[in-house]
Amino acid sequence: MGHTVNTSSRLEGKVGIVGWGVYVPIWRVKAIEIARMWGFPEELTKSLWIEEKAIAGEDEDTVTMGWYAAKVAIERGGIDPNEVGAVFVGTESKPYAVKPSATIIADALIDTGVKSASDIEFACRAGGEGIRDSIALVMSGMVKYALAIGSDTAQASPGDVLELTASSGAAAYVIGPEQDSIAVFEGSTVYVTDTTDFWRRDCSPYPRHGEIFTGEPAYFHHIISAAKLLFEELGLKPGDFDYAVFHQPNGKFPLQVGRMLGFPKEKLLPGIVTPWIGNTYNGSALIGLAKVLEEAKPGSRILVVTFGSGAGSDAFSIIVKEGIEERVKKGPKVIDFLERKRYVSYGEYVKSRRIISKIE
Amino acid sequence: MKYSIPIFWRNKYSYYRLEFTKCKRCNKIAFFRRRVCPFCRSRDVEVLTSKGIGRVISFTVSYFRGSTNLESYPRIIALVELEEGFKVIGELSDVKPEEVKEGMYVEAVLRRFSSDDPYGLIYYGVKFIPRVKK
Amino acid sequence: MVRDVYILSTSMVKVDRYFNKSYKELTLDVIANVLNNGGVEYIDYVIVSTLLSDSILHQLDISTMLMQYLGLSPIPSFRVETGESSGLAAIELGFSLIASGKADSILIIGIEKLTEYPTNIVNENYSKILDYEVETIRNISPPDYAALIMKEYMKRYKVSREDLTVWPIKMHENALKNPYAQLRFKVSKEKVLNSITIAEPIKLLDTFPIGDGSAVILLGSENTLRRVSSEAVKVLHISSSTSQPLYLRDEILGFTALRNAFKRLLSRFKVNLEETLLEIHDSYSIYAYLILEELGIASKGKAYTMVSELSNVNLSGGLKARGHPFGATGIYQVCEVYSMISSKGLGELRYNGKYGLIHSMSGPDYNSRLCLLEKVM
Numbered sequence: 105m106g107h108t109v110n111t112s113s114r115l116e117g118k119v120g121i122v123g124w125g126v127y128v129p130i131w132r133v134k135a136i137e138i139a140r141m142w143g144f145p146e147e148l149t150k151s152l153w154i155e156e157k158a159i160a161g162e163d164e165d166t167v168t169m170g171w172y173a174a175k176v177a178i179e180r181g182g183i184d185p186n187e188v189g190a191v192f193v194g195t196e197s198k199p200y201a202v203k204p205s206a207t208i209i210a211d212a213l214i215d216t217g218v219k220s221a222s223d224i225e226f227a228c229r230a231g232g233e234g235i236r237d238s239i240a241l242v243m244s245g246m247v248k249y250a251l252a253i254g255s256d257t258a259q260a261s262p263g264d265v266l267e268l269t270a271s272s273g274a275a276a277y278v279i280g281p282e283q284d285s286i287a288v289f290e291g292s293t294v295y296v297t298d299t300t301d302f303w304r305r306d307c308s309p310y311p312r313h314g315e316i317f318t319g320e321p322a323y324f325h326h327i328i329s330a331a332k333l334l335f336e337e338l339g340l341k342p343g344d345f346d347y348a349v350f351h352q353p354n355g356k357f358p359l360q361v362g363r364m365l366g367f368p369k370e371k372l373l374p375g376i377v378t379p380w381i382g383n384t385y386n387g388s389a390l391i392g393l394a395k396v397l398e399e400a401k402p403g404s405r406i407l408v409v410t411f412g413s414g415a416g417s418d419a420f421s422i423i424v425k426e427g428i429e430e431r432v433k434k435g436p437k438v439i440d441f442l443e444r445k446r447y448v449s450y451g452e453y454v455k456s457r458r459i460i461s462k463i464e
Numbered sequence: 465m466k467y468s469i470p471i472f473w474r475n476k477y478s479y480y481r482l483e484f485t486k487c488k489r490c491n492k493i494a495f496f497r498r499r500v501c502p503f504c505r506s507r508d509v510e511v512l513t514s515k516g517i518g519r520v521i522s523f524t525v526s527y528f529r530g531s532t533n534l535e536s537y538p539r540i541i542a543l544v545e546l547e548e549g550f551k552v553i554g555e556l557s558d559v560k561p562e563e564v565k566e567g568m569y570v571e572a573v574l575r576r577f578s579s580d581d582p583y584g585l586i587y588y589g590v591k592f593i594p595r596v597k598k
Numbered sequence: 599m600v601r602d603v604y605i606l607s608t609s610m611v612k613v614d615r616y617f618n619k620s621y622k623e624l625t626l627d628v629i630a631n632v633l634n635n636g637g638v639e640y641i642d643y644v645i646v647s648t649l650l651s652d653s654i655l656h657q658l659d660i661s662t663m664l665m666q667y668l669g670l671s672p673i674p675s676f677r678v679e680t681g682e683s684s685g686l687a688a689i690e691l692g693f694s695l696i697a698s699g700k701a702d703s704i705l706i707i708g709i710e711k712l713t714e715y716p717t718n719i720v721n722e723n724y725s726k727i728l729d730y731e732v733e734t735i736r737n738i739s740p741p742d743y744a745a746l747i748m749k750e751y752m753k754r755y756k757v758s759r760e761d762l763t764v765w766p767i768k769m770h771e772n773a774l775k776n777p778y779a780q781l782r783f784k785v786s787k788e789k790v791l792n793s794i795t796i797a798e799p800i801k802l803l804d805t806f807p808i809g810d811g812s813a814v815i816l817l818g819s820e821n822t823l824r825r826v827s828s829e830a831v832k833v834l835h836i837s838s839s840t841s842q843p844l845y846l847r848d849e850i851l852g853f854t855a856l857r858n859a860f861k862r863l864l865s866r867f868k869v870n871l872e873e874t875l876l877e878i879h880d881s882y883s884i885y886a887y888l889i890l891e892e893l894g895i896a897s898k899g900k901a902y903t904m905v906s907e908l909s910n911v912n913l914s915g916g917l918k919a920r921g922h923p924f925g926a927t928g929i930y931q932v933c934e935v936y937s938m939i940s941s942k943g944l945g946e947l948r949y950n951g952k953y954g955l956i957h958s959m960s961g962p963d964y965n966s967r968l969c970l971l972e973k974v975m
């Protein structure tokens with residue numbers, strides 16, 4: 105790349121993941137039903153590799169889903185929630201434009217007021233940003249544990265191709281010191297530019313996007329840049345990794361970018377969840393990572409690269425420690441949520457997402 | 465402004481978590497955070513938080529249309545007995561009425577109760593969903 | 599010194615939807631007779647019972663408003679509210695003022711206007727008879743409790759949903775003879791079972807209609823009796839009690855407030871229920887069965903078997919068919935019993951007996967009140 109890097113990528117395993125949790129709503133709507141409703145050719149769902157998506161029920165939102173994922177993460181980590189010094193909620197679907205979702209989740213789980221809680225916005229990579237900030241807070245000694253949550257009830261205009269994949273879900277990570285961690289960070293990089301591939305104006309209910317522009321100049325450029333930066337800094341190649349998890353707006357993109365970076369399909373498939381739950385925006389890569397953690401053997405090296413429109417990517421290299429199987433057992437797993445499902449009709453889906461609603 | 469801020473805020477922990485009160489004098493337990501035992505009037509009480517695991521004792525599917533801020537009808541209202549030995553009246557979610565069975569295991573989760581749309585407060589609280597398998 | 603208390607006169611309007619009348623006008627209709635007969639200058643207090651006036655009518659201090667409108671000022675007034683049993687609470691207060699010697703003549707007005715707003719707003723406010731912080735705000739409403747109680751009853755006593763349709767059928771039949779009842783049509787078992795579900799298994803025809811009503815009772819001490827006829831009806835006693843919310847009860851089929859109020863009544867007076875005219879609070883048909891069993895009229899789980907033969911219970915049609923204008927209901931019940939045991943009659947209805955017992959309660963027996971009447975010569 106030929107430029108000086110002033111973000112220190114090497115973390116040398118001093119900080120890690122103490123616990124993790126996910127939440128996916130039970131309700132599913134089939135992508136083919138959405139395609140038929142709006143007259144998309146049925147092959148489109150196959151070309152995007154999207155079968156069905158999870159949608160939040162009428163009484164769910166970013167806060168309730170983030171809460172569940174965080175509760176599981178804390179229980180899995182076996183920590184005292186009052187030792188969590190910071191809570192980050194990365195989301196682009198905040199119930200309140202002004203009022204942090206993080207304080208609600210924090211007070212639901214933590215008693216002490218001695219903590220920070222804030223929401224982060226960076227489209228789909230805000231959860232990843234939360235992990236990066238958590239790492240810094242833990243390493244600097246400012247907190248013992250930090251909780252990074254990615255949670256969204258993703259929006260897409262009815263009739264837009266985005267509607268086939270925009271879904272609801274959450275993931276949460278307790279970040280802490282190496283001795284309490286079950287998977288440690290070998291390194292972390294970030295690559296951010298001002299690139300307007302996808303955005304949502306204040307007060308607009310739905311985002312707009314540049315369609316094909318969201319591909320090469322946005323998704324692919326930033327993921328590849330962040331990943332290559334990480335490889336360079338840590339002196340690693342794709343072959344050194346056992347798994348690669350990417351932000352997954354559909355099932356095809358992560359396979360494509362993975363192939364472009366030189367990963368074989370077997371290392372990419374375990375981290376792919378979007379075909380069955382849709383694109384959970386800030387949950388996307390982080391739910392994929394959770395799924396990999398729940399099957400990886402000790403000693404495995406995992407690459408995780410997030411992507412958020414606007415645009416940017418975080419890249420993490422994570423090494424799994426001995427004893428991970430025990431920690432996996434301590435809470436519901438991603439596959440438990442993949443199996444927990446009930447189908448609803450297009451009409452039930454738009455009603456529960458308040459796309460149609462009764463006026464007063 | 466339909467919803468009170470202080471009413472919700474001071475009961476926050478009882479709404480965000482499943483709290484109950486144990487009387488140190490008569491040992492009885494009652495749902496919700498209290499300062500006085502409703503059974504023996506003692507003020508020597510302690511407030512505890514339930515783990516949230518319980519079983520459905522009885523339930524009804526309610527179509528009674530009241531508050532206009534309530535999102536979903538019908539509501540499934542259930543009498544749930546928690547592992548700690550007290551009963552709660554609460555709403556079930558994530559389940560279709562025909563799937564509810566007396567005796568089924570449920571867990572307490574944070575959900576939206578109601579919201580003063582479009583610009584008012586959102587009230588969150590504890591509902592019950594079928595126990596998520598581990 | 600405890601003095602005797604008598605019912606001097608009563609008046610009611612048909613329970614109905616009165617879009618064209620305000621609460622002031624409806625009350626005026628019902629006390630016109632009292633105003634005409636003179637004697638207004640002798641009224642010491644007016645007690646008003648109304649439940650949703652604060653919310654639906656946007657009116658506080660409603661009793662003073664009525665004094666002003668009706669030209670009754672400077673008579674002092676109260677408003678009493680104890681949920682659905684407000685009517686009997688107002689009578690309890692009036693009774694106490696006379697019995698204690700503080701007053702000689704008291705006018706008790708029950709007034710409720712539920713048709714000022716669409717049903718869901720009435721429902722929303724009616725749900726506030728439960729604990730707002732623990733129940734109402736958490737989306738629990740009164741019919742939900744009735745449904746849970748009905749389910750438990752059916753399970754425990756192995757009684758079917760069809761079996762339990764006897765009450766609404768009987769109530770609608772009775773109401774045909776009550777000119778003041780809101781609903782005056784027969785219902786069949788199929789009609790009850792096919793009516794819309796409120797909270798499964800409670801059907802629309804298990805519960806009361808929404809309506810407006812106004813009823814008034816003139817209570818007086820023995821001094822005031824000289825102006826009236828040879829027969830009189832005494833208010834012998836009113837007892838009342840409260841209980842705990844359903845989720846704190848060990849026995850969800852037990853109505854302990856009613857039980858306590860009844861026990862207190864029996865400790866003072868001998869009551870033979872078979873020879874007493876009863877009006878009980880059947881806000882939901884399942885409550886009627888439980889009340890009959892709690893009073894000892896039927897054995898546990900068997901109330902439904904004797905309903906069709908009952909000739910002394912809810913001859914008015916009960917809350918089910920006569921209606922339930924919340925705050926006025928208790929007053930209606932006392933007016934009806936008074937009318938039937940005295941020579942006045944309720945339409946053509948008369949009861950050949952000396953005693954009347956009125957039961958009113960709020961929610962699933964959160965509080966219960968009993969009023970015992972005796973006809974004397």
